[in-house]
Amino acid sequence: MEDNKSETNVNKLIDSAQSIIIILPPDPGKDLIAAGIGLHLAFKNAGKGSQIGCGSEVQIDNEIEGITNIPDSIGSRNLIISFDYREEDLDKVDYDVRDNGKFYLMVKPKTGAPVPDIGGVKYSYSGAQSDLVITLGITSLEELGKIYADEKNFLDNATLLSLNNTLRPATFTGNLFHKNISSFSELVIGFLKEIKYKLPSSISQNLLTNIYESSNNLTSSNLTADTFEAIAFLMRSGAHLPKQTVQAPRFSQPPFFEVPEVPSAPAEENIPLPEEENTPVPPDWNKPKIFRVGDNN
Numbered sequence: 001m002e003d004n005k006s007e008t009n010v011n012k013l014i015d016s017a018q019s020i021i022i023i024l025p026p027d028p029g030k031d032l033i034a035a036g037i038g039l040h041l042a043f044k045n046a047g048k049g050s051q052i053g054c055g056s057e058v059q060i061d062n063e064i065e066g067i068t069n070i071p072d073s074i075g076s077r078n079l080i081i082s083f084d085y086r087e088e089d090l091d092k093v094d095y096d097v098r099d100n101g102k103f104y105l106m107v108k109p110k111t112g113a114p115v116p117d118i119g120g121v122k123y124s125y126s127g128a129q130s131d132l133v134i135t136l137g138i139t140s141l142e143e144l145g146k147i148y149a150d151e152k153n154f155l156d157n158a159t160l161l162s163l164n165n166t167l168r169p170a171t172f173t174g175n176l177f178h179k180n181i182s183s184f185s186e187l188v189i190g191f192l193k194e195i196k197y198k199l200p201s202s203i204s205q206n207l208l209t210n211i212y213e214s215s216n217n218l219t220s221s222n223l224t225a226d227t228f229e230a231i232a233f234l235m236r237s238g239a240h241l242p243k244q245t246v247q248a249p250r251f252s253q254p255p256f257f258e259v260p261e262v263p264s265a266p267a268e269e270n271i272p273l274p275e276e277e278n279t280p281v282p283p284d285w286n287k288p289k290i291f292r293v294g295d296n297n
Contacts, residue, residue: 026055035184055145089113201238
């Protein structure tokens with residue numbers, strides 16, 4: 001663990017916390033989302049009460065087990081009911097709790113004012129509460145956006161731990177786990193190794209796949225020894241190396257040796273044979289010839 005100011009006993013912070021909130025900045029990338037979810041599910045797997053939130057609502061792939069989205073709020077104590085309505089049309093708001101345990105909220109409009117439209121009613125929570133808040137990828141609380149605006153009083157007084165893949169210090173806490181590392185997935189893996197936590201195999205696989213994708217199948221120039229230590233940790237947790245398609249190389253240059261073209265043989269000419277003469281053969285041509293020595297004939 002590297003820290004510009006002092007080393008933080010992260011084990012003590014985690015051990016003493018029964019409830020933990022993890023917060024991501026708005027519009028996080030795939031690497032940051034995978035890291036946050038991995039940390040969140042690792043805490044739940046260890047029996048901690050864990051909650052995750054983001055400054056903007058994030059939909060999650062169905063491949064990630066146990067979570068479908070990251071809400072844009074971290075509050076869980078106060079129920080908020082919201083709908084479109086103008087204050088000048090409102091007469092009063094009242095409530096009633098009946099013997100059957102039902103809670104009724106009444107919104108009474110002024111005479112002649114429109115009735116609230118139930119089709120636009122939305123429900124949410126506020127009033128966050130936890131023993132520890134872990135932030136990922138920020139150096140100031142204002143970077144949390146909507147969540148900080150909604151829960152400013154809580155976050156300004158909470159016990160905070162900052163995780164970041166840069167050595168820049170955080171302005172809001174002295175509890176730091178900062179490392180100069182290529183991805184947040186590697187950062188979270190190093191953090192889990194530090195606190196001796198294990199990951200479920202499904203989440204290990206998701207983090208390993210994300211490391212391969214973010215490093216272009218381990219060809220990035222940002223790879224370090226920490227990258228391969230993270231891969232080893234995930235494989236020991238049940239992850240398998242992603243399947244890769246091997247493609248045959250393509251050559252753009254011509255071959256070194258070119259086979260010359262063999263010229264085709266010229267077509268044979270039909271040479272006409274001389275016509276036979278009908279002249280009769282002399283009789284002595286059919287007789288045998290005798291040659292004698294000294295015969296000059």
